[in-house]
Amino acid sequence: MVSGIIFAALLATVSAVLEDGQFQPDRNFDPNSVAAYEDVLYGPAGPSYPEAVAQVEADISAEEQQQMPTSAGRERSGASLAVSKPLGEVSAVAIGKEGTVIAFHRGDRTWNDKSFSTEYKFNPALGPIKNSTIYVIDAATGTVVAEHGENRFYMPHGLTVDKQGNVWVTDVGSHQVHKLDGKTFEPVLSLGEKLVPGSDDGHFCQPTDVAVSADGRFAFVADGYCGSRVVKFDAKTGKLLEQFGSPDTAYPAEAGEFFVPHSLTLIEDLNLLCVADRENERIQCFAAGLAAGHRQQAPTGMFVTKAENIGRVYAIRERRHYLVGVTGADAEGLEPQMFMMDMDTGKAETFAKGLDGHALAIDDTGMVYVARMHPNEIVQIQI
Ligand SMILES: *[C@@H]1O[C@H](CO)[C@@H](O)[C@H](O)[C@H]1NC(C)=O
Numbered sequence: 483m484v485s486g487i488i489f490a491a492l493l494a495t496v497s498a499v500l501e502d503g504q505f506q507p508d509r510n511f512d513p514n515s516v517a518a519y520e521d522v523l524y525g526p527a528g529p530s531y532p533e534a535v536a537q538v539e540a541d542i543s544a545e546e547q548q549q550m551p552t553s554a555g556r557e558r559s560g561a562s563l564a565v566s567k568p569l570g571e572v573s574a575v576a577i578g579k580e581g582t583v584i585a586f587h588r589g590d591r592t593w594n595d596k597s598f599s600t601e602y603k604f605n606p607a608l609g610p611i612k613n614s615t616i617y618v619i620d621a622a623t624g625t626v627v628a629e630h631g632e633n634r635f636y637m638p639h640g641l642t643v644d645k646q647g648n649v650w651v652t653d654v655g656s657h658q659v660h661k662l663d664g665k666t667f668e669p670v671l672s673l674g675e676k677l678v679p680g681s682d683d684g685h686f687c688q689p690t691d692v693a694v695s696a697d698g699r700f701a702f703v704a705d706g707y708c709g710s711r712v713v714k715f716d717a718k719t720g721k722l723l724e725q726f727g728s729p730d731t732a733y734p735a736e737a738g739e740f741f742v743p744h745s746l747t748l749i750e751d752l753n754l755l756c757v758a759d760r761e762n763e764r765i766q767c768f769a770a771g772l773a774a775g776h777r778q779q780a781p782t783g784m785f786v787t788k789a790e791n792i793g794r795v796y797a798i799r800e801r802r803h804y805l806v807g808v809t810g811a812d813a814e815g816l817e818p819q820m821f822m823m824d825m826d827t828g829k830a831e832t833f834a835k836g837l838d839g840h841a842l843a844i845d846d847t848g849m850v851y852v853a854r855m856h857p858n859e860i861v862q863i864q865i
Contacts, residue, residue: 560834560852560861564624567617572853574641574691574841575860576649579664583621583843583851585860586631586641586651589613593637597655602679602687602708604636604655611635616649616667619860621851630667636677640691640745640841644717646698652706654688659703661717671720673703681709683722691797691841693746693755695772702755702770704743712743712757714771714782724771726783727757735762737785745797745841747805748772749825754786756805758795763812765789765798765805789823797841797853800825806850806865808839820852822865834863 563583570588578584589611596605614629615638631638636655643649647664657679661671674686681687688707694700694717701717711727730739745758748770755770771782793809793816800806805823809816818838839852839861852861 560837560850560863562857563619563621563851563860563862565617565619565626565860566624567626567629569617569858569860570613570615571855572840572858572860573638573855574651575851575853576641576643576843577845577851578618578643579647581621582627583619583860584641584643584649585617585619585853586638587615587617587858588638589615591637593654597637602657604657604677606677608636611638616641616651621845621849621862630662639689640704642692642694644694644698644701645696648694648698650692650694650701652689652691652703654690654707657686657688657706659686659689659692659701661701671718673715673720679708681705681711686713690743691745693748695748695770696750700770700772702746702748704746704757707742710740710743712740712746712755712768712783724782726768730762734790735759735764737766737788738768738783740766744795745799747798747800749800749803749805752803752825753780754825756798756800758798758807760794760796763790763792763794763809765792765795765807792821793817793819796839799842799844801844801846801848806842806844808837808842808852810838820850820863837861837863 570590571592572585572587574586576584590613591611598604610633612633615631615635617626618628620627635653637653639654640652649662649664652659656676658672658674658676660669663670675684678685679687686705687709689703689705691704693702698717701715703713705711705713710729711725713722714724715722727738727740730741740759741761743757744760747756753770753772754767756765756767759766766788767786769780769782769784769786794812796808796810798805798807803825805825808820810818817835820834820837839854841853843851848865850863850865854861
């Protein structure tokens with residue numbers, strides 16, 4: 483009874499939120515579904531994890547299949563940020579300190595058929611990109627206030643800022659992941675052997691993205707274009723802790739199989755790690771193993787839920803249980819789009835049709851920054 487009233491009130495709130503365009507998604511929670519997770523995550527009295535997973539599947543997956551893809555909902559058009567210096571292909575963007583965004587771009591380099599050998603070795607004739615590849619940009623004016631990463635990166639890809647302010651980058655050219663100090667942008671940790679592709683504990687194959695837990699303990703790496711796994715590291719020491727995932731063996735692919743895992747995001751309080759499984763045109767979410775003390779039954783990499791047939795998902799990021807993603811065109815003529823999915827209900831909506839991005843970031847006000855290639859730009863969209 484009481485929950486029915488709350489639910490009705492929430493529905494009213496949701497439509498108000500949609501109309502005025504404010505980003506207040508915490509008002510959009512279904513408290514019952516959040517509690518269902520939290521009992522499992524943090525309370526001894528909750529159902530067992532497998533029971534809760536079954537519940538999550540029942541709650542979310544059927545809805546997702548009905549709701550995605552959709553062209554309904556709010557249409558939004560973005561504005562290109564007038565960046566004060568030349569941008570190459572913008573492979574990633576993240577929210578920096580004090581009203582800045584941090585862009586990772588390829589300077590004069592483009593990814594073409596000369597970039598890699600058939601064994602994924604980077605063309606040694608090219609060397610590192612001379613341009614500065616990291617811009618710290620005033621998000622209000624577009625002025626580049628600092629630049630970094632000259633002569634260091636071969637083919638910039640992912641960039642993530644962790645809660646401690648460290649900047650994590652992936653370089654698909656060198657097959658490495660670097661944790662950069664947030665002030666100096668110098669590497670404090672490097673993972674993978676430079677310019678040597680591989681799939682063992684010491685190598686990556688074109689790693690695409692990093693997600694870091696809020697406490698700074700764990701870093702997850704999506705690996706990558708020529709790998710089909712997610713690797714979990716101790717974010718301070720770089721020690722490999724766990725890994726999961728394998729290449730497709732079937733069509734449609736099985737749970738836990740990846741065909742270009744291209745982007746990662748953690749939904750910390752649900753203990754979920756979601757993976758943009760790009761060429762399988764789906765998002766898969768797994769137990770992240772963040773609260774190990776409470777979660778003996780939930781090993782890292784245990785499949786939890788998925789959203790399928792959503793187009794080639796290039797990037798996903800999460801804020802307050804809202805998963806925002808961008809997709810590219812696919813061979814069947816699906817249009818690129820930006821979508822937002824409520825993780826508590828599984829409902830998704832398109833709100834920027836035709837926008838194809840390579841990466842995205844969301845600030846605390848709900849401004850989304852989309853990194854694009856051709857044109858090389860950063861688009862701002864308020865959700
Ligand atoms: C890269 O550096 C070259 C040489 O300094 C410069 O002409 C060019 O504008 C730079 N390009 C980008 C995209 O930064």
